[in-house]
Amino acid sequence: MANPACCQNSATPFPWCKTRSPTHSVSTSTSIPAITNTGTARVAAIHTLAIAMAVGMVLVALSVGRFPISIGELFSLLGAKLYGGTTNAPENADLVLFSIRGPRIVAAFAVGAALAAAGAAYQNLFRNPLVSPDILGVSSGAALGAVLGIMMALPIVAIQGLAFIGGLAAVAAIYLIGNSLVSKHGGHDPVLTLVLAGVVIGSLLGSGIALTKYLADPYNQLPAITYWLLGSFASITKSDLAVALPIIIIATVPLAALRWRINLLALPDDEARALGQDTSRLRLTVIIAATLMTAASVAICGIVGWVGLVVPHAVRLLVGAEFSRLLPLAMLIGGTFMLLVDTVGRSIAQIEVPPGVLTAALGAPVFIWLMAATFRRAR
């Protein structure tokens, strides 16, 4: 494995980063051996497969759950919803499908896609494959906001609002601190400074969360806080989606529009600038987009780890590090995977299995298999 890519700038004061030469290509800027010459036909095949899997997963998710709805009843309900008419489905099946399971499926897919997109963008921006969407404190900020909301016994909407604002505020604070360290105090590498500011402020927020948990009433508030921090799609409703989904979609737009240029962020600043790119502006745009989509996700379903870190990786193994290829596939696979995790989590037992528990349990074997397959092919 190469050195952590955040240290590639030879001017960095950290001794463990000195060995790396400053010249390199985009495709090797992440430490996974990227496949640059992936054939277009193969990429198209992978896309087709991913879309088929996503559609299949949505159908499975619609028909699987604690409340039994058969495939026949599912289509009859969908037909009745679209074209009117009556169904033979049991009482409440309509409610379960369109008010509970439906919104939950949309939310799981959207959150998975958003986290994967944000993770892919950040891994590129920070030139580091170990970066996840919460590197700039969005999850810790959101968690602190939500935890304070729970402590104050606020209504759900207010807790979600506090989580969203907390996430944005944390990233804003980290960005401003990082920027001022570079511009006013002569920091060398803006990206590295940002990461370090993120680590420090993130741990500060973490201690705030720990203190709140410590002070919480152990019988009522502490379980509520713990469940929030574990993440869950259990209480998603249409009204949650009505707010979070537009934010996620709007935030995807700049990432999609800038997908070619985002590749340049993987270069050191001076090289990107030599190519005529204003990297700091581009970087800020990516950070805002990724923060918005992550904060909206975390606000409605709590903290769901792993997806934002590993899905972009897995997709990079499949189609390479080129961002315009990476982004759509990462979103598709991230959404499908999150949906799989949530469908299993809400179906296997009467009680919910938190997504955080299942993401790694289901994802780790797949990821290891994928690495093995990729290495074998590269040999």
Next chain:
Amino acid sequence: MIFGKSRRQRRRFTVVSLVMALCWSAAGSAVSAQTFIDDAGRRVELPRKIERVYAAGPPASVLVMAIAPEKLIGWTRAMRPDEAPFLPPQLVKLPELGRLTGRGNTANVEVVLKAKPDIIIDIGSVNANFASLADRVTQETKIPYVLLDGRLDTLPLQIEKIARILGEGTRARPLLDYVNATFADLKTRIATIPIEQRPEAYYARGNNGLTTGLPGSINVEMLEFLGAKNVAGVGTGGVGIANLAQVGFEQVVLWNPNFIVTNDPAFYREVWTRAEWQTIRAVRNKRVFLSPNLPFGWFDYPPGANRLIGLKWLANLLYPETFKFDLAKEIENVYRLLYQQKPTREQIGKILGEPGVLPK
């Protein structure tokens, strides 16, 4: 041979020495201290004079306050302004010492030592973990530590044991009589209610109402005690390790409970407006209830004698045909027995007037 000549003589000698040994040890204990076997099977040497009691958690605080209020030396957390008016001022102003064991252990052993308790009493779960914690505290502080089983149906035993430890048998009598009478009355009358007439109840926790208490957990003891069916217990088999669990709303639809009790005011407000809850039988029939919590919770927190009044409240709500307790009168009785002060008419009105406490 040194002792005696025959086998018979030898045996007689053994018997005599045994009897002597027994007499000696009995005399010895009468002189030094009394040994108490607590519910974890631990031998605790009780000091002869117990004037200062450290209650390690809220359930112990409630019972010590009920039996010998002047011996309680502090709270695990200070009384809050809305709770304070229900207790006499000299109890309210006791200092906050922190919780000693269990979840959210906030007490500092030095604080405990400084408070100079003669004994530490803890009521709650009894298992090897809590027993070893108790042993460790005694080793560190040399203060005897009694661990008592806190399950609701053992409440009479808890009262008897604390009365024995504190030497307050007569003062504990009225409370013990009240508890025994209440338990007997509830059990006999509930036994006559056919299974199919018992509500299928769901305990909704958290502001989304999707956290619930699993069967056997201390959180839903009240439902089980009152013979209601906890829907979360139907076919849950195998998940009884945890006390609380999250469930999906789909599962709630499937259970379709016809009785919901919650301790969360935010959930109680939202259950009437959130569209998906309107399909649940309990919501349609307006049988969702919010447990009062002053000065201590009525339903699950803290899991102590404070739930005594909750039993009568919940019995009224679960079986309106069978139980028609006059709650104002019952509050007066229970609060006087537990909290040493008769609540005012306004205080009772405030408790019963909260939305969700009485049927709509």
